[in-house]
Amino acid sequence: MVKSSVPTALPIQQIVGLNSGPKLIVLGAVHGNETCGTEAIRRLLQELEQGTLRIERGTLTMVPIANPLAYQLKRRHGDRNLNRSMRVTDVPQDFEDRIANVLCPLLQAHDALLDLHSFHTPGIPFALIGPCNNHGDLQPFSRAEAEEAMALRLGVNRFVEGWLETYAQGVADRQARGAAASLDYGVGTTETMRRYGGIAITLECGQHEDEKAPQLAYDAVRHTLAHLGMVTDTVRSPTKESEIIRLYQVVDRLHPDDRFSRNWRSFERTERGEVLAHRHDGAELTADKDGWIVFPNPNAQVDQEWFYLAEASQRLAR
Template sequence: MLFPPLPAKPLALQFKSVSFCALKPGPKLIVLGAVHGNEVSGTQAILKMIGEFETGERVLKAGSVTFVPVTNPLAYNRGQRNGDRNLNRNLTPTATPQDFEDHVANWLCPLLAQHDVLLDIHSFQKGDVPFALFGPKNNDGLLEAFAHEHPERALAFRLGVNRFVDGWLDTYAKGVANRVAYLKETGQPSDGLNTDPRYGMGTTECMRAGGGYAVTLECGQHDDPNGPAVAYQAIDKALLHLGLIEGEEPEPVRQYQHLSLVEVIDKRHAEDSFVRAWSSFDRIRRGELVGIRHNGDEVRAPRDGFIVFPNTTSQAGQEWFYVAVENL
């Protein structure tokens, strides 16, 4: 499968979305690429989709779809995860933008609010197979009240992957509580270390807060040559499932693995290091040595489960790795 070339760098520091609307009403889908600047499989798939709609190879029968090929142009130009900071944290409009990602948020959050469904396409640093993340069960709690559990999971189970992860924001909030306790115990200032659970707000959380629902697709390692095809297939299946284009309804995956994030471990010093090159979904056993702190303290697995999102480049005071358990 051939994909268009990526946009040339430097990309202008402006925001671009491309929308197609059918004559008949229907769901409003938005698809994001390059929320993180070095995660461009979604960008390539989106550009191919835009081309197909522009030539008439694809035609909407109902609703609308909006494509954002490069959500964070500054990070894209730098070829790295962040511009000034991680766009997928503290994503909320502000009257006093302090960094480039604040300007993105002031444009992106209102755009998300105009839609019903979000497909946010990412890739990962270390791991093996693609997977999707969805949100909480229906609830009326204070952290992430939600009422679209069933349609959100129905979409996720039709994107063409067979591994699923949930529990993100709740686990992040628990991690913040642990971070606050550690700072209090050690007498360290919180400057530069975010201690607000709402800092875990990213694109999908913003979408849910606005009344919609959202799925994140992690379509492989950053440089996986099959990543754009995984992303393209997922967009196609989302369009079919939502009834935006003609075609058969995709079948939900029958055999799958469902994991729930339950703990997050922070990096406390820039020189904290892993004892091996961990990849997402490597199995860990309670008490197994995972890393060594700068001061020599051992970091051991708190329970049996799986390591998720091990980040060798995380900064002190940020998430180092997550622990997940199988949801049977």
């Protein structure tokens, strides 16, 4: 790549209300091929400029393209996956390190994060939420109720928990078999935000090419602004028919010839004993309990996450 073609800046738009209030940050294109958030943010910026949307209180910060190199390349990452290892570093080694050095302090200066994403296989939109309140070592948290209240007003009824502990076990499994594995345990935007004391939700708005995804992303930002009292829009009632799913295992691809038993869709139901995939040597991978297959990626790289297994949770039962 020609050096001059590498982005040298991160565009950020900020609107500060004249009355004090919450500080919300919205991210688009953390993964460069997930552009629904970018489209939604640009629409919101146009409305703010025209005056059809007004921030009455608090601060709204929007980053339409959080990873400009990945966006320019029209792929998930630039040099690496920004949303698996976020940290401030004095000696940045790649483009995503430089982006993280800007994003981390920006997140720390806010109270809430809405990170807008999409996914590659067909499925319905969902929100990834953090842990219950806890004092553990991996991801201590004390604002679960506030985060849940925000999540329930995004316009989706499927919620997923268990990300970080599942990914941490996946990292441990990689280390045990001698594969390279980051010690950051899958820490991305939302995990970083929670470590700074804020609340954070990743909203998966639909398949990459789904024409409805940008609208869902836009509506979610509007609902969040109303919920936080930053605009005068009517506050959306919380979703009543919620389904929450807990991730409990990540399965890595170990060989280029590992293959799925069929073309799985994310969140397809699975039955205990059902064959999900085949290793290159013919070994079968089966579901150990009734549940779901989540984030199946037929193009996964070797020693990277291939698919997740999930089970039902009663966390948001009302």
